[in-house]
Amino acid sequence: MSEFLTMGGYALFVWPAYGITALALTLTVALPLRRHRQLIRERRAMAVQRNRETHR
Amino acid sequence: MDSHIELTWRARFHRLGSPPAVYRLASKLLPWASALCGLCFAVGLYSGLVLAPTDYQQGESYRIIYIHVPAAWMSMFVYVVLAVSGGIGLIWRMKLAEAVARISAPVGAVYTFLALLTGSLWGKPMWGTWWIWDARLTSELILLFLYLGYMALQAAIDDRRTAARAGAVLALVGVINLPIIHYSVEWWNTLHQGPTVTKFDQPSIALSMLVPLLLMALAFQLHFLVALLARIRVEILDTERRTAWVADLLAGDPHV
Numbered sequence: 617m618s619e620f621l622t623m624g625g626y627a628l629f630v631w632p633a634y635g636i637t638a639l640a641l642t643l644t645v646a647l648p649l650r651r652h653r654q655l656i657r658e659r660r661a662m663a664v665q666r667n668r669e670t671h672r
Numbered sequence: 673m674d675s676h677i678e679l680t681w682r683a684r685f686h687r688l689g690s691p692p693a694v695y696r697l698a699s700k701l702l703p704w705a706s707a708l709c710g711l712c713f714a715v716g717l718y719s720g721l722v723l724a725p726t727d728y729q730q731g732e733s734y735r736i737i738y739i740h741v742p743a744a745w746m747s748m749f750v751y752v753v754l755a756v757s758g759g760i761g762l763i764w765r766m767k768l769a770e771a772v773a774r775i776s777a778p779v780g781a782v783y784t785f786l787a788l789l790t791g792s793l794w795g796k797p798m799w800g801t802w803w804i805w806d807a808r809l810t811s812e813l814i815l816l817f818l819y820l821g822y823m824a825l826q827a828a829i830d831d832r833r834t835a836a837r838a839g840a841v842l843a844l845v846g847v848i849n850l851p852i853i854h855y856s857v858e859w860w861n862t863l864h865q866g867p868t869v870t871k872f873d874q875p876s877i878a879l880s881m882l883v884p885l886l887l888m889a890l891a892f893q894l895h896f897l898v899a900l901l902a903r904i905r906v907e908i909l910d911t912e913r914r915t916a917w918v919a920d921l922l923a924g925d926p927h928v
Binding site: 620625626629636651655660 | 722726732740779786790797895898899903905906909910913922
């Protein structure tokens with residue numbers, strides 16, 4: 617296991633490469649998913665507000 | 673009769689590319705594509721980091737190949753998608769093609785950045801330098817600038833249709849950079865190693881190393897698909913926000 621972690625002495629190069637890639641690929645998908653949820657929530661709140669104002 | 677048939681086909685094609693249909697399809701495909709992508713990454717990472725043998729020249733440092741090469745391939749593949757969808761939008765004024773071009777650009781920029789970064793992290797222990805201004809590295813850096821230029825253009829022009837057309841012209845002109853990237857290691861003397869996989873007659877890479885590489889390439893392709901699906905939904909919700917079907921969707925219609 618420790619051999620795996622040290623990557624034959626190249627851990628300082630291999631793991632940052634994998635770590636930053638994992639982070640970047642995750643964000644590339646997670647950010648639009650979060651924005652999608654946000655948009656739906658915002659617009660729904662706006663629609664409810666508008667309904668209230670018309671029924672007053 | 674002929675014109676009638678043509679009309680129905682055109683109508684069908686039109687419906688297929690209509691925003692509600694694309695939105696629904698994207699929502700339906702997203703969980704499946706994500707699961708498949710995750711699975712591919714799990715298998716690819718395990719076979720690349722654990723099962724694949726150590727390189728006799730480069731030791732364990734060579735394992736960066738499993739993200740470096742797929743990222744570099746994707747940086748060029750996404751650029752082709754950007755240029756082709758931009759071109760389709762330019763010629764046929766297809767809104768969906770324009771949207772695909774616009775949402776592809778930042779994803780392509782991420783792959784290009786990763787190709788450069790992982791290359792740098794691989795170059796340091798192998799060549800003794802983080803960066804050199806050789807043909808392969810410089811042309812890949814130009815690719816990153818092309819993506820960033822495209823994105824800056826989209827942000828600078830308020831009218832989306834105008835921005836899409838201007839961006840498409842930039843993207844199409846930039847295609848010239850792709851063969852330069854690909855052949856740079858053959859045309860110029862460089863530290864960068866030559867092609868190992870695309871010499872299909874006899875790839876100079878062992879099968880036990882090639883299989884994890886292809887698995888990771890597939891995982892990256894699926895990641896691009898997932899990113900596109902996630903982004904196209906946001907894009908459609910945003911551009912179609914004043915339409916009835918989006919209002920229904922937001923009101924909680926379970927059928928949308």
